[in-house]
Amino acid sequence: MSAAAAGPALNDRARLDPLAFHDLAGWEDDDHAAAFQAFLRSCRALEAQAAELRPAQAPQADLLAVCREALKRPDPGRAEAKRFFEAHFQPFAVVPSSGQGFLTGYYEPEFEGSRTPDEAYSVPLLDRPEDLVTIPQGETLPGLEGLQAARRTPDGYEPYPDRAAIEDGALGTLARPVVYLKEPGEAFIIHVQGSARIRLGDGSVMRVAYAGRNGRPYTSIGRLLVERGEMDLETMTLAKLMGWLKDHPQEARDLMRQNRSYIFFREAAELAPEDGPIGGAGIPLVPGRSLAVDRSLWAYGLPIWLDGQLPVTLDEAEPLGRLMIAQDTGSAIVGPARGDFFFGSGEEAGRRAGLLRHAVRFVILQPKSGS
Template sequence: MRGAPSALLLALGAAMALGPLSSASAATIPDVGGARLERVAFADLPGWEADDHAAALAAFQVSCGPILEGRAALRPAAAAGVDLLAACRAALPVAPADARAFFERVFVPHRVIPPSGRGFLTGYYEPELAGALAPTARFATPLRARPAGLVSLAEGETRPGVDAALRAALRDGAGGFRPVPTRAEIEEGALGDAAPAIVWLEEPGEAFIVHVQGSARIRLDDGRVLRVGYAGRNGHPYTSIGRLLVERGAIDRDAMSLERLLGWLRENPDEARALMRENASYIFFTLLDSHDDALGPIGGAGVPLTPGRSLAVDRGLWPYGLPFWLSGALPDADGVVHPLARLMVAQDTGSAILGPARGDWFVGSGARAGTRAGLIRHATDFVVLLPRSETERHQGALGGESRR
């Protein structure tokens, strides 16, 4: 799940808790996080018929597990609501060949129109890096485990003695709470043995990128490959160091990429250490020894991500499991731009993913996926598929609703 990728506070307040999660209720809600929802038909979505709906259905069915079981998410998001729950129940018996018909029968597309007119999409990936299980002269930068007393806080949730803006707290051992230290404080030893290192990496910049991506594959000298996944964060606000470098003129905006950022961090170690500490957010990890190597890392929803189908969204505005149709144009790993017309599923979140038409697309694992993810910073059109209300589902069963 994305490490850096806090969520935008709801402009809708209690209305969102009731949920614009059905097409009927959406008509009564003026906006979501400042964006207008405009109901459209599936026929209005360019490329809809040609997409691999079975792949999207498989991702959606994975997302439905926690929703149907009432299982808590790794990072809490907006409530799913009864209509999304009903959509999940309906999805269980659907075969891949019937995927398109399922989405058209159970959901209604709504164009998400933010004040800027279009949404914005970035990409993220699962790095693969060399590492060690014990510190050495080469491997001296730790990834740390979640402290035992860490409490993750949802939007609007607070703890006594902790700033309401923070999204996590530490139990103080006396029945109270205290703020979790910042990145700089943790690196200076503020957590002591409470957050032991689980693996050691070669470069501080590499560790920072793992914090941003939220997961990684670690290659050991004996040939084993371990996986680390997101286990929590210190709850402090995220600051983009790439944006800081652009603002300060260190890297041109058009030239900014993941490779360029890593190169700058390597070439400027002293400045890099200070720069990375300007991002107070810090991510904790866990070893995923039993995780299926064929699956992606675990996202904020608590399910494995699917390369090309999993989307990180603003968890304060959208529930996990909602399908989104994205259209536009994106580069591949070679920089060649291709049309984008794809159904994705909200399965993750990130501290930098703020707004109703802001997404982060999980590209995959490894260096080539990282190259592509680093190139994706593109205006994109977002359409959210909201589950039909019970009334509309009944009308559809009676033939009163077009499945266009």
């Protein structure tokens, strides 16, 4: 394995052990054609970036070469798609230097809302303010170490206001409300998931997508509730969490403010109803095939094999052996063997996503040099 295969940011955080495809439990049974179609979405995006002369980042140079081969085969069957992955990629097990692989789930929520505020709808999702500056990955601004965004002022840059300050009106007119929801807990869930479908009073559905964040660290309120003894981790579900937030409004407000991270949104009018939400790679996500990864370590478009268990209920799980494509990221997705599995849209997807907090083996499919 070359240093380029691992990527310079990996360093001592994990080692990559080479495998053969027959070492992957369930590889023969997966729907490689479905994975290939998700892969093609990333390939089209990478090809468009190359056409715009954007600099490629390792391992994107080799990945782009594989993509150009994939784009010659727009609709392969399962057997042909399987042969393609085997011919152009080498699997490597990701072995973290500490801990183990860990997988969670996310989805696109659906809630009722209104474009204008009234007594029923008073909780806004805000658009991206003009003074918000996103700090490029791997870079820092003096005095802002550890932050991923900053506020531009006449005198330079300063930390962006946190959740509590923004909710108390620190941005004034800098951030326009995009849509209004009924419950603070609904808005918070959308912040965590990064996108939503909003059912409006006229029967139409509005899509909202991630437009930026204040750069403050993310804190899991579910973990805080477990630490306080309000819930136990084994029986926590998304529905149970949202019920607690609704039934304890004052405590919920204080709890949610412990997560200082704040997300801004835009209306995603370009999305068709059948499209998934826009991921970090700038393309619609594919239910059951799109994976959020640590973007500082892995390139968008990289195929990743997951080996573990996928919960169906609190007491039942099914084997997970599936080829995913890195197409998104998230503030809580940090580490070489950390992922977030996209389940889709709506209540059932949310139920499944809320159950997934499991140890999983991650196998990176690195493109073969010269492919």
